Amino acid sequence: MKPILIFMISLGIFASACDVAVNVQFPHFKDSSILTGTEPLPEWTQRKIEGVYQVTDGSDAFGTKVVLKWTGAGLSVFSEKNAAYLVLDCGRDGADIHLEGYWRYARNVETGLVRLMIGSEDGGSDLLADTTTISEIIISGQYGNGDENPRHDLKLSYLRPFSEKVDQDKFYIIAHRGGGRTADYLPASENSLEVIKLASQLGANAIEIDVKLSKDGVPFIYHDKTINLRLVRKTTILGYIEAFTFPQIRSLLTLVNGEKIPTLREALEFVLTQSAIEVVWLDM
Structure with a gap:
């Protein structure tokens, strides 16, 4: 069983606020998942895919740089622009890696669907190999708005791993x-x-x-x-x-x-x- 730290605090802080009802509909794919039949990513692939990426297509929506971090449940992408984030499930099909999920702006209620892929020649083979070698990673696909099928191009290119301080501290x-x-x-x-x-x-x-x-x-x-x-x-x-x-x-x-x-x-x-x-x- 994994260890966890538990802290307890007793506070006497109370606040009241009025909240205007907002109906946020989180999107869902209407067709079959692209992850059907895929296999889970190996642990070393999860580690190697993390890092800082350049947004070469889709920067109007997600800014010029994003951070990719494996969260245990899947892959998450974080951007400074509009505090955007992507929550993605992942799977492998041969030497190709498929990613599927949704995006959201934390600063408002805009959201949509995302489908991406790392082809074998775009870094998929290197990521799936149990080695430290990574020549290049290109993640490409589309994102959409609301429940519409993804149709706007999104491409991420690997820039660098996390700094030693971030990785080890x-x-x-x-x-x-x-x-x-x-x-x-x-x-x-x-x-x-x-x-x-x-x-x-x-x-x-x-x-x-x-x-x-x-x-x-x-x-x-x-x-x-x-x-x-x-x-x-x-x-x-x-x-x-x-x-x-x-x-x-x-x-x-x-x-x-x-x-x-x-x-x-x-x-x-x-x-x-x-x-x-x-x-x-x-x-x-």
Whole structure:
């Protein structure tokens, strides 16, 4: 079992805010996945594909340079322009590498689909070989807007690996509320199991989660003191959430993106068994 660090803090900080409802529809491919029949990438390929890349096609959308980082669940791409990121699943077919997923601007709600490929002659063979040799990596394909099929050219050319300091120094990027706030319009609700998985894809290797205690003594993950429509769907119960038993909380409350409120045990077990998270900060 992997080790994780757990920190606990008790804070008396409270805030209230008004949030305008925004309906963010995360895109989905309507046709068959290009990853059907592919095999997972070897660990050495995951390491070698990381680094800094030049955007040779698609810079209007994603800027001139991006960073590629393997997150444990797949490959993520980060850009300074509009705080853009791409979350990609990957697979190999012979000496070709296929990548498929979605992009999003963190500063607004624009999003779309992405399909990319590293051909055998564009670095695929070198990446899949268990050696340190990389002559050139060119990642090419298309991105789209919303649910439309990708049709705008996107090409990334490998510039350099990460610096020795970045590659070897140990530091933590801690994701707030398990991986992101509900107000960030992510595809998963804050403090849910699903957002913990997303935290790794967004570049975090640590998370902060908010812990409450139910009336019957079960620690669970939830931020606000009260039951409210910022965090949960319309329900038949209101008031202080800690005034209810956990069976009531589990059966009567649903988070805004459809998930159930997890217990602290469920969250920590998920971190240990299904995520790349290394540190957990408990806000109690």
